[in-house]
Amino acid sequence: MSEDHLTPCQDWVLTSLCRFSPTAPITTSDLATKLSHSVHRTEIYLDQLVEMGLVRVHHVSGEPAWRPSSDGLAIGTVV
DSSP, X not given: OOGGGSOHHHHHXXXXXXXXXXXXXXXXXHHHHHHTOOHHHXXXXXXXXXXXXXXXXXXXXXXXXXXXXXXXXXXXXOO
């Protein structure tokens, strides 16, 4: 997977996820709050990134929580 295949919004969400929560899962609402973005749209982008294999979904207290996969970290981490 190459970052050339990401839309600007997918890239923004992945990069932000790598910055805010590189190893521990973060809930959709917490990530959306950090991004000042809608929870619904944030979850749509996260679901797309899961389909691409760049993000993994976990469950924290019954809520979906997200963290980048190793490929996601490689693409989403700005050096």
